[in-house]
Amino acid sequence: MKETVIVTGATGGMGFAAVDALAAKGCSVIMACRNRAKAEVARSNALSHHPKAEIEISEVDLSSLDSVKSLADSVRQGTVTGLFNNAGIISRDYCLTADGFEKTFAVNYFAPWLLTRLLADKLADGAHIVNMISLTCRYADISVDRLQPSRKDFRQLKTYAASKRALLSFSLEFARRYPQFVVNVADPGVVGTGMIDLGHWYDSIADAIFKPLCKKPENGVKPALHALESEQGVRYFVGKGSHEMDKRYLDSALDSSIWDATEHLLENYL
Numbered sequence: 001m002k003e004t005v006i007v008t009g010a011t012g013g014m015g016f017a018a019v020d021a022l023a024a025k026g027c028s029v030i031m032a033c034r035n036r037a038k039a040e041v042a043r044s045n046a047l048s049h050h051p052k053a054e055i056e057i058s059e060v061d062l063s064s065l066d067s068v069k070s071l072a073d074s075v076r077q078g079t080v081t082g083l084f085n086n087a088g089i090i091s092r093d094y095c096l097t098a099d100g101f102e103k104t105f106a107v108n109y110f111a112p113w114l115l116t117r118l119l120a121d122k123l124a125d126g127a128h129i130v131n132m133i134s135l136t137c138r139y140a141d142i143s144v145d146r147l148q149p150s151r152k153d154f155r156q157l158k159t160y161a162a163s164k165r166a167l168l169s170f171s172l173e174f175a176r177r178y179p180q181f182v183v184n185v186a187d188p189g190v191v192g193t194g195m196i197d198l199g200h201w202y203d204s205i206a207d208a209i210f211k212p213l214c215k216k217p218e219n220g221v222k223p224a225l226h227a228l229e230s231e232q233g234v235r236y237f238v239g240k241g242s243h244e245m246d247k248r249y250l251d252s253a254l255d256s257s258i259w260d261a262t263e264h265l266l267e268n269y270l
């Protein structure tokens with residue numbers, strides 16, 4: 001069967017680099033993007049490199065649970081062999097989505113959680129699922145009480161790190177509950193994309209100093225691409241290889257409690 005991979009957030013940065021690399025390998029790609037015009041430009045760009053590639057666009061706004069559900073509903077049973085939950089944000093300010101979730105958590109955690117859960121009944125057996133996390137996970141605390149940060153608790157980087165740590169916890173619990181899939185996490189390192197502009201006045205100064213030191217998107221995405229090909233699951237892909245999960249992330253009781261709390265919060269969409 002031809003490999004068909006969904007890539008979320010494929011308009012730029014590492015998502016686009018993934019589309020380009022997967023198309024080069026002969027995979028069909030479904031670009032799951034919120035901005036169709038931007039996605040069309042990215043698609044044309046990838047097709048100019050790989051004219052025979054099969055690349056389609058599916059619109060999704062990951063800050064809306066209805067939109068995530070519509071994307072999952074549009075996927076045909078048994079056709080998708082890979083899911084790369086790549087999209088992510090670092091919201092500068094505290095902001096709630098229309099569903100009432102803090103926006104960073106909504107896009108980085110609740111959306112991939114719901115999309116992956118809804119697709120679990122539709123993905124081909126043995127499908128690869130890769131969740132894009134971050135080295136900030138190691139500095140994050142997560143618990144059932146921290147899935148919905150209040151305005152008082154919100155800190156741009158702390159909330160981002162917690163959302164990625166929650167995604168890591170989900171990855172481990174999903175792998176336990178759905179052993180028919182190969183589930184891994186990928187940590188790209190520090191990559192020179194729009195993501196590292198944190199929306200502050202000093203961004204341009206920081207860019208001038210730090211961006212030349214950052215990886216290019218096509219390099220930053222390599223751990224995720226390796227993970228999409230891996231025969232082994234529950235590994236942490238970083239740099240050129242992968243390793244077992246660090247002990248600090250192994251807490252099945254915590255993962256299970258976070259799963260249950262999330263399932264409760266999203267029950268109207270399941």
Ligand SMILES: NC(=O)c1ccc[n+]([C@@H]2O[C@H](COP(=O)([O-])OP(=O)(O)OC[C@H]3O[C@@H](n4cnc5c(N)ncnc54)[C@H](OP(=O)(O)O)[C@@H]3O)[C@@H](O)[C@H]2O)c1
Pocket residue numbers: 008009010011012013014015032033034035038060061062063064085086087088089107132133134135187188189190191192193194195196217
């Ligand atoms: N860059 C780094 O150093 C770094 C480090 C560790 C982890 N990561 C992770 O890597 C992943 C990719 O980030 P990147 O660095 O490539 O950043 P990026 O260039 O900013 O790309 C983010 C992508 O997510 C999409 N997105 C944002 N909000 C969305 C929404 N509500 N609905 C649908 N799509 C949405 C963006 O779409 P639009 O074009 O429409 O905005 C864009 O395509 C993220 O999960 C990020 O957390 C990045």
